[in-house]
Amino acid sequence: MKQGDVLLALAANFLILSLLAFGGANAVIPEMHRQAVEVRHWMSDTEFVQLFAIAQAAPGPNVMVVTLVGWRVAGLAGALVATAAMIGPSWVLTYAVFRAWDRFKNRPWCMAIQNGLAPVTVGLVASSAFLLARAADTDTVTVLLTAGTAAAAYWTRINPLWVFAVAALLGVAGLI
Amino acid sequence: MMISAVAFGGVLPWARRKLVEDRGWLSEREFLDTLALCQFLPGPNIVNLSIAVGGRFRGIPGSIAAFAGIMGLPCVIVVGLGALYTRYGQLAPVQNALLAVSAAASGMILAMAGKIAAPLFQRRPYESLPVIAAVFVAVALFRVPLIWALLVAAPASVAVSWWRRA
Numbered sequence: 001m002k003q004g005d006v007l008l009a010l011a012a013n014f015l016i017l018s019l020l021a022f023g024g025a026n027a028v029i030p031e032m033h034r035q036a037v038e039v040r041h042w043m044s045d046t047e048f049v050q051l052f053a054i055a056q057a058a059p060g061p062n063v064m065v066v067t068l069v070g071w072r073v074a075g076l077a078g079a080l081v082a083t084a085a086m087i088g089p090s091w092v093l094t095y096a097v098f099r100a101w102d103r104f105k106n107r108p109w110c111m112a113i114q115n116g117l118a119p120v121t122v123g124l125v126a127s128s129a130f131l132l133a134r135a136a137d138t139d140t141v142t143v144l145l146t147a148g149t150a151a152a153a154y155w156t157r158i159n160p161l162w163v164f165a166v167a168a169l170l171g172v173a174g175l176i
Numbered sequence: 177m178m179i180s181a182v183a184f185g186g187v188l189p190w191a192r193r194k195l196v197e198d199r200g201w202l203s204e205r206e207f208l209d210t211l212a213l214c215q216f217l218p219g220p221n222i223v224n225l226s227i228a229v230g231g232r233f234r235g236i237p238g239s240i241a242a243f244a245g246i247m248g249l250p251c252v253i254v255v256g257l258g259a260l261y262t263r264y265g266q267l268a269p270v271q272n273a274l275l276a277v278s279a280a281a282s283g284m285i286l287a288m289a290g291k292i293a294a295p296l297f298q299r300r301p302y303e304s305l306p307v308i309a310a311v312f313v314a315v316a317l318f319r320v321p322l323i324w325a326l327l328v329a330a331p332a333s334v335a336v337s338w339w340r341r342a
Contacts, residue, residue, distance in 0.1 A: 016323070017322075021218045023292075024220050024222075028322065030322065031315075031322035049281075050261070052278070053277040054254065054258065054261060054277075056277075057281070058257055059249075059253060060249070063222075064250055067251055067255065068257075068258050072258060079251070083251065086219075087219070087220070090217060091224075091239075093217055097217060108341055109338070113216070113337075115334075115337040116330065116338070118296055119304035120311055120326070120329050122289055122293045122304070122311075123309070124311060124322075124325075125292065126286075126289040126293075129289055130312070132281065133283075133286070136279040136282050137282070138275070142279040143279075145279040146279045148283065149279070149282075150283035150287045152287075154287040154291060160284055164281070167273075167276040167280040170276050171272035171274070171276030172269045174272060
């Protein structure tokens, strides 16, 4: 594909994802993965999970993974296009809605929508975890690392950066 | 406001501390309300939050400033890391480290799913469990495009929660 076509494809993908991102960036990981790895073959499964890991370990919002994917596919222009496309539509929507929010936040239909969307988000985030773990967990040690991190993050208030640092050191030391 | 908006970046608890405790821009109640709205709307939560808070104080310029503040530096850092990845990503020690961090990052997301699922299981187990399972099977196992999964699951789940509202 030519550079222009790639940028268009990135923009189209993320413009749609932006409006589907109920539950934040981690809920659209499965769709990003499907598009980038399976449909468009922009990168391998392993590359995708590694970009995700870099975005998680770096400071900043979770949505940075979008910037990285765009960057990987089409350089700096790709990073800018992907990020802008991911933020743009939801930005307009948030800006438009938040002024009216006070009026309807306690209405029954509003609560019903919130309660109804919550389990959908859980299903999507669980799918993200599954797809990422399937790409990252290549042997027993990595499976244990995923399970251990999940347990630590669920039951303690440990800063994720420490976990990532320890994991990286184990990796460099060749233990993984 | 515009300049100090640049100071806030990073994750949610951090944003709360800055906005509510350090600066006193929002009361606890206002913060939770705004956050609820941002989780209700599509889009990255923390980015929506910055847009809403910035907009509340300074209209459109404020929301742009807050957004630039929250995304600017992380964007530069992450692209820098991406460049390092392209250059050194194939070296064996780097590959090993990345593999390990990937495994840990997957665990982080798993814990996140667990944390948002826990209150649902407690309050409405019979409504939420089938939805969670159906979405997981469709999206993770059958790789159904997200838009179809949402078009089917979201209205169904919202309808159930409407009928069963207390």
